Amino acid sequence: MNSVNAMVSLAGVNKHFGDLHVLKDVSLTVAPQEVVVIVGPSGSGKSTLCRTINRLEPIDSGDISIDGEALPVEGAALARHRADVGMVFQSFNLFAHKTILENVTLAPRKVRGVSRKDAEAEAMVLLERVGIGEKARQFPAELSGGQQQRAAIARALAMKPKVMLFDEPTSALDPEMVSEVLDVMVSLAAEGMTMIVVTHEMGFARRAADRVIFMDHGQIVEENTPSAFFDAPQSERARSFLSSVLDH
Amino acid sequence: MNVLIDHLGDVLGALGTTLVMFLIAGVGSIVIGVLVTVARVSPIPLLRWVAFAYVQFFINVPLLALLVLAVFALPDAGIIAPLEPTAIVVLAVYEAAYVAEAVRSGVNTVAVGQLEAARALGFNQLQSLRLIVVPQALRAVVQPIGNVMIALVMNTALAAAVGVVELTSEVNKVNLIEAQPIAIFAGAGVIYMAIALVIGLAAGWVERRVAIVR
Amino acid sequence: MFTSTSNRWRAPLVAAVFTTVALAAAGCSSSGSTGVPTAASSGSSDALYKDAIVAKAADILPGSTMAAIKKRGKLIVAEALDAPLLSQQDPSNPDSVTGFDADLAKLLAIYILGKPNVEIVPPASETREALLANGTVDVVFNTYTITTQRAAQVDFAGPYFESGLAVAVKSDNTDIKSIDDLGGKTVIVGANTPAVTTVPEKQPTAKIVSFGTDPEAVLALTQGRGDAYVQDQTLLASDALTNKAMKVVGQPFTKEAYGIGLKLGDSDFKKFINNWLVKIQKNGTWGKVWKASLGTVVQSDIPTPPAIGSVPGS
Ligand SMILES: Nc1ncnc2c1ncn2[C@@H]1O[C@H](COP(=O)(O)OP(=O)(O)OP(=O)(O)O)[C@@H](O)[C@H]1O
Ligand SMILES: [Mg+2]
Numbered sequence: 078m079n080s081v082n083a084m085v086s087l088a089g090v091n092k093h094f095g096d097l098h099v100l101k102d103v104s105l106t107v108a109p110q111e112v113v114v115i116v117g118p119s120g121s122g123k124s125t126l127c128r129t130i131n132r133l134e135p136i137d138s139g140d141i142s143i144d145g146e147a148l149p150v151e152g153a154a155l156a157r158h159r160a161d162v163g164m165v166f167q168s169f170n171l172f173a174h175k176t177i178l179e180n181v182t183l184a185p186r187k188v189r190g191v192s193r194k195d196a197e198a199e200a201m202v203l204l205e206r207v208g209i210g211e212k213a214r215q216f217p218a219e220l221s222g223g224q225q226q227r228a229a230i231a232r233a234l235a236m237k238p239k240v241m242l243f244d245e246p247t248s249a250l251d252p253e254m255v256s257e258v259l260d261v262m263v264s265l266a267a268e269g270m271t272m273i274v275v276t277h278e279m280g281f282a283r284r285a286a287d288r289v290i291f292m293d294h295g296q297i298v299e300e301n302t303p304s305a306f307f308d309a310p311q312s313e314r315a316r317s318f319l320s321s322v323l324d325h
Numbered sequence: 326m327n328v329l330i331d332h333l334g335d336v337l338g339a340l341g342t343t344l345v346m347f348l349i350a351g352v353g354s355i356v357i358g359v360l361v362t363v364a365r366v367s368p369i370p371l372l373r374w375v376a377f378a379y380v381q382f383f384i385n386v387p388l389l390a391l392l393v394l395a396v397f398a399l400p401d402a403g404i405i406a407p408l409e410p411t412a413i414v415v416l417a418v419y420e421a422a423y424v425a426e427a428v429r430s431g432v433n434t435v436a437v438g439q440l441e442a443a444r445a446l447g448f449n450q451l452q453s454l455r456l457i458v459v460p461q462a463l464r465a466v467v468q469p470i471g472n473v474m475i476a477l478v479m480n481t482a483l484a485a486a487v488g489v490v491e492l493t494s495e496v497n498k499v500n501l502i503e504a505q506p507i508a509i510f511a512g513a514g515v516i517y518m519a520i521a522l523v524i525g526l527a528a529g530w531v532e533r534r535v536a537i538v539r
Numbered sequence: 540m541f542t543s544t545s546n547r548w549r550a551p552l553v554a555a556v557f558t559t560v561a562l563a564a565a566g567c568s569s570s571g572s573t574g575v576p577t578a579a580s581s582g583s584s585d586a587l588y589k590d591a592i593v594a595k596a597a598d599i600l601p602g603s604t605m606a607a608i609k610k611r612g613k614l615i616v617a618e619a620l621d622a623p624l625l626s627q628q629d630p631s632n633p634d635s636v637t638g639f640d641a642d643l644a645k646l647l648a649i650y651i652l653g654k655p656n657v658e659i660v661p662p663a664s665e666t667r668e669a670l671l672a673n674g675t676v677d678v679v680f681n682t683y684t685i686t687t688q689r690a691a692q693v694d695f696a697g698p699y700f701e702s703g704l705a706v707a708v709k710s711d712n713t714d715i716k717s718i719d720d721l722g723g724k725t726v727i728v729g730a731n732t733p734a735v736t737t738v739p740e741k742q743p744t745a746k747i748v749s750f751g752t753d754p755e756a757v758l759a760l761t762q763g764r765g766d767a768y769v770q771d772q773t774l775l776a777s778d779a780l781t782n783k784a785m786k787v788v789g790q791p792f793t794k795e796a797y798g799i800g801l802k803l804g805d806s807d808f809k810k811f812i813n814n815w816l817v818k819i820q821k822n823g824t825w826g827k828v829w830k831a832s833l834g835t836v837v838q839s840d841i842p843t844p845p846a847i848g849s850v851p852g853s
């Protein structure tokens with residue numbers, strides 16, 4: 078697929094943390110409605126890559142564009158751009174002093190200028206959809222981890238993003254809550270959302286991903302369909318990574 | 326309770342002045358203090374520097390010196406304002422430095438993830454501070470701000486030195502007539518203690534109400 | 540009488556500010572016992588001490604306060620360090636404290652001890668009764684106005700001096716000629732001075748603004764924060780002498796009788812001091828002390844000293 082009709086495109090992206098070269102000339106194109114899963118060992122740069130896409134991490138060189146538009150450096154344009162990119166964090170990051178409903182309506186109201194009434198109606202639809210409509214008036218700390226993460230997904234969806242980024246959305250969850258979050262993500266994928274997901278959940282990758290990308294030492298080492306990647310990894314590094322994950 | 330009762334009308338009037346000074350200066354100092362904190366954590370270096378200088382200045386200059394300067398130096402610069410408003414403004418800008426220090430410590434308790442989530446949703450810097458960081462920071466420092474407010478009540482007594490007829494000045498006057506300093510100043514001390522107690526209890530109540538469940 | 544933090548500072552304002560603060564800080568500690576030992580001081584009053592009278596041994600009754608002071612070897616006096624003409628510490632020589640009150644205190648020390656051995660505890664106006672009651676000081680020389688209310692808390696020897704409140708205005712003011720013209724006007728007074736209560740008695744419609752120190756009150760007057768400044772006439776006279784922006788108008792409109800504060804009920808000590816006062820009045824010492832201090836700014840002959848026991852409360 079060429080970058081003209083790509084939803085997300087990274088070209089020659091480099092990023093350092095001090096002397097540490099965290100992203101090395103990374104190029105990646107994600108088509109509209111495509112679901113890309115990123116896997117790789119700890120410290121390989123998956124989170125950093127994810128965060129550069131909405132510029133939570135600035136980059137040293139290279140180009141990033143969303144839906145054909147280059148990523149602005151800062152200011153109002155960057156904020157507008159971020160509003161179009163949904164992000165779900167490992168640690169949920171729901172606003173602790175706001176109810177679930179306020180968490181979901183705040184950005185549509187303050188960033189998009191949606192009326193409170195419309196925002197709340199929309200939020201209730203989203204909360205019902207992720208299965209926590211009855212929690213709307215409660216505070217984040219009153220919810221289980223799985224419920225909080227589903228609320229966080231609803232909060233991101235309320236902005237009607239063009240693409241959703243997930244950085245290990247189930248890693249902080251107790252095992253019994255992982256599937257309730259993954260189910261929401263699978264249905265989101267089925268509806269055609271463009272998604273970039275950092276996860277070690279092979280089940281999710283097999284069910285929902287169009288493509289799996291394997292990163293190591295800041296580079297994309299291998300990319301393939303889920304079944305091809307998991308069943309027959311090409312590189313030695315991917316093979317040893319997979320065996321270590323599966324042995325686990 | 327003692328000779329202060331014999332001068333109840335005047336003492337209550339002066340207590341009213343003390344409370345009015347406290348309330349206006351208190352609200353003012355919290356507003357200014359929050360603005361200074363916002364400037365202090367803003368991405369604009371000049372603002373950050375100005376806010377830092379503000380806090381350092383007011384923390385390192387005695388309040389009495391500021392009161393005397395405002396009352397006696399400003400007229401030389403052509404600004405002659407009534408005494409009580411002058412004292413209130415000085416108290417507000419002075420205590421604001423302490424409020425700013427308290428709020429800044431509250432800002433440090435706000436998890437980075439909260440700010441990242443706000444940025445990721447498309448909030449600009451000011452929105453992130455106003456909607457997320459400051460409200461959470463304030464909730465974390467209700468007690469410290471309560472302590473600043475108690476200090477503010479005590480500091481209103483310094484306004485007596487620049488002509489404001491508040492509680493301390495009135496009590497001095499009563500003592501001038503009655504010459505019973507121990508009974509009179511103990512009585513005044515009890516009144517100040519009662520005010521401090523009320524502020525302390527109010528701070529505790531507010532803290533319980535706004536506390537963030539974690 | 541004026542507050543113990545009054546001070547005749549007229550240097551540039553910033554210096555004034557920090558002086559004020561320093562004085563305030565000093566004020567805080569003065570309720571304790573920041574004793575300032577004073578040796579026989581230098582200055583114009585030296586000659587006074589040489590032939591000062593000393594009490595006969597028979598006058599120092601056994602077991603009396605005088606005997607206790609004599610045994611201790613020093614007289615502990617509550618007096619100001621910053622009251623010009625009355626009790627002022629020399630900034631360049633802290634051991635030298637001079638003025639009408641200070642000199643009398645030293646003469647009293649000589650009368651009891653034979654030498655001017657005085658330890659000064661600077662009082663706040665609010666703490667004088669307590670300092671006497673708990674025995675921190677032997678006597679108070681602090682322009683201590685004799686009132687019946689105070690006389691219920693302390694004994695007063697004297698009166699040893701009479702003064703009164705007068706009115707000062709800005710030099711260009713021609714409307715105000717006396718206390719009678721202050722109705723409805725804003726009147727500046729010193730905090731903790733008799734003017735705080737006297738002015739409303741004489742002029743109920745006057746608005747009172749009080750300031751902590753004399754220089755502040757003078758500044759407030761010259762900056763137009765009030766129409767007049769009511770204060771002890773000698774202090775106003777000395778202010779006006781060095782500040783051309785203000786002037787004293789009319790004659791004093793009150794009579795303040797200053798007494799020497801003593802512990803309540805010590806009638807032997809009170810009698811002893813009253814005897815001394817009579818003696819120094821008679822032998823001319825009192826007049827010389829006045830001439831060397833207050834007499835330097837008040838353009839008049841030596842006044843007649845007040846009669847001992849002449850006011851209620853003494
Ligand atoms: N803010 C930072 N400052 C300095 N170094 C950082 C920072 N964030 C990440 N790094 C380093 O950059 C490298 C890549 O980090 P990154 O978080 O992208 O890895 P990851 O692939 O997401 O790992 P994990 O699976 O453990 O989450 C690591 O070596 C990490 O220590
Ligand atoms: Mg990571």
